[in-house]
Amino acid sequence: MQKFTSIVSKVVPLLMDNVDTDQIIPARFLKVTDKAGLGEALFADWRYNSDGSPKPDFVLNLQEMKGRQILLVGDNFGCGSSREHAPWALVGYGFRVVISTSFADIFRNNALKNGLLPVILDQQAHSQLVQACQDNPDLELTVDLEAQTIKLPDGRSESFPIDAFSKTCLLNGVDEIGYVLGLLPQIEAYESAHQK
Amino acid sequence: MSDFKPKTLFEKIWDAHVVAQPPGGPTVLYIDLHLIHEVTSPQAFEGLRRRGLKVRRPDRTFATMDHGIPTHDRSLPIVDELAAKQIAALERNCAENGITLFGIRQGADKQGIVHVIGPELGLTQPGKTIVCGDSHTATHGAFGALGFGIGTSEVEMVLATQCLLQRKPKTMNVRVEGKLQKGVTAKDIILAIIAKYGVGVGTGYVFEYTGDVIRRLSMEERMTICNMSIEGGSRAGLIAPDDTTFEFLYGREFAPKGAEWDRAVEAWRKLPSDPDAPYDATIELDASTLEPMITYGTNPGMGMPITGRVPDPDKLGDTSQRAALQKALAYMNLQPNQPLLGHPIDVVFIGSCTNSRISDLREAARLLKGRRVKEGVRVIVVPGSTQVKRQAEREGLHEIFINAGAEWREAGCSMCIAMNGDELQPGQYCVSTSNRNFEGRQGKGGRTFLASPLTAAACALTGVITDVRTLLN
Secondary structure (H helix, E strand, O other), rough: OOOOEEEEEHHHHHHHOEEEEEHHHHHHHHOOOOOOHHHOOOOHHHHEEEOOOOOOOOHHHHHOOOOEEEEOOOOOOOOOOOHHHHHHHHHHHHOOOOOOOOOOOOHHHHHHHOOOEEEEHHHHHHHHHHHHHHOOOEEEEEOOOOOOOEEOOOOEEEEOOHHHHHHHHHHOOOOHOOOOOOOOHHHHHHHHHHHH | OOOOOOOOOHHHHHHHHHOOOOOOEEEEEOEEEEEEOOOOHHHHHHHHHHOOOOOOHHHHEEEOOOOOOOOOOOOOOOOHHHHHHHHHHHHHHHHHHHOOOEEOOOHHHHHHHHHHHHOOOOOOOOOOOOEHHHHHHHHHHHOOOOOEOOHHHHHHHHHHOOEEEEEEEEEEEEEEOOOOOOOHHHHHHHHHHHHHHOOOOOOOOEEEEEHHHHOOOOOOHHHHHHHHHHHHOOOOOOOOOOOHHHHOOOOOOOOOOOHHHHHHHHHHOOOOOOOOOOEEEEEEHHHHHHHOOOEHHHHHHOOEEEOOOOOOHHHHHHHHHHHHHHHHHHHHHHOOOOOOOEOOOOOEEEEEEEEEHHHHHHHHHHOOOOOOOOOOOOOEOOOOEEHHHHHHHHHHHHHHHHOOEEEOOOOOOHHHHHOOOOOOOOOEEEOOOOOOOOOOOOOOOOOEEEOOOOHHHHHHHOOOOOOHHHHHH
């Protein structure tokens, strides 16, 4: 897995609640057998006209938003389908951090396994960050996983929670499957004790 | 015992599947049954291949094809090259790893939507942990199993280890009491719960549905409710197993037989939550006052009684809720305060893992029998499995549908996810028995009204949004 330590980036605001994974990547793009190239399909129906041309007013299509790695969204991001194509598309596009007040459980799990950091802020901190980004759309944030902080250029800092295991996995690019494979003797013991 | 600690159904299943609990880390949870399908598994098998591994427990892994397959004549070649590639990949992956496949060529007599065939074959059983790379795995909770959706990386982990790393979720008691009125169904119950409490209420929780209404429901009705737990934000939704559960399972292909059956039932009877077992939260719904429900917006929480009026964004205090409703109404091309009754529709879809079982088809057929669907309305009926299709045909339901002017299809997900060419055209309105009304879910630009099979059949007859109670005698 791609490691995550810290990044410095400007922010792409997409301030809607309940953005579902069908919007992040519509189902017709799921007919793939690999993970490559899905960044092109990210938010496809909001991003492109039916002839494939970009919709000029969608945030990802604004010239100044190109190359930004932090996505700032509303509550309950990633609800709906379990498709891991959603984080694959976000990471494929170039995002490394999504900031919200909450994430759907399956999306959050999927993001963590792909080096995409889901940052949860409380309502007040989130509102303040939204305001700061509205006041200065070119605001640069420093997201530091080790310190579990988001720093603003004016010195303000917000901390965010993440469980110790996920943090370690992201910081070191730990392969979780490799970790569980290391527990095979315990798995076999469980199977034998429970006749499975 | 003085140290007896009452446990919920969920906690009993969880505790029985803990392989290891490293301090401070996630639980290593054993998975009894892994269901896979063609769309969310290819990258997982590719990952296994890169590791030089085979599937660890092919005997606990079952595959079907549902999401991307055609629901027309299956003897024809598959036109969609990408779908064909996924189908071929699943066939190869199952063959290489010794996994039983219920596909469109091999094992086709048992093929169907993954959440329909699991219960139908008796693979789904009380007390089991069941996962699938599909969020509607919550369906299996109807049997008192812990079923939840996972991503493809987790599919790979289960294929490799038969385990998952999980943080223990909290429990929410979803109590449904009262007496359902005529024309009000299980689908209306779950749509009402989500409309009342929102699409995020279950985040971080597993639901357990309790109350006298739930106890009186059939297994297929229970599956409809548990299926849409994820639409309330909960990865899993459980119902305590009881005689209804055991009667449904008895004699099914993979259900225990003989003395093993008796032992299994004895164990299953111990699964229901202990009296006084604490839940982390409780929500309630009074079913007595329920009407048939319909959604008006672009998430399943945007639902209302069918006689209601579309809400007015200007009356919402919260700015983000107001913006969301405005965006949804613009997409749906609906006006604030308008009634939905009488609103014209273009398509009716009866199918999906929510409502494609034999009782759903019987309900729809009951209304369509001897009648014709409204001219100009396209009605598609897609059974949930090949076995459901055959059963329906034995009962003559297909003739009722065909004579009414509906299309009768092969089993699959079809227009619930619109990956296989069964899709709405931009701007079309569809009354759908499926589970998601997200923008573009049933085809780019398509507009979805979620409802029960009864309501869908009523709308098919009239060509407009209709209160089914006006058509029931």
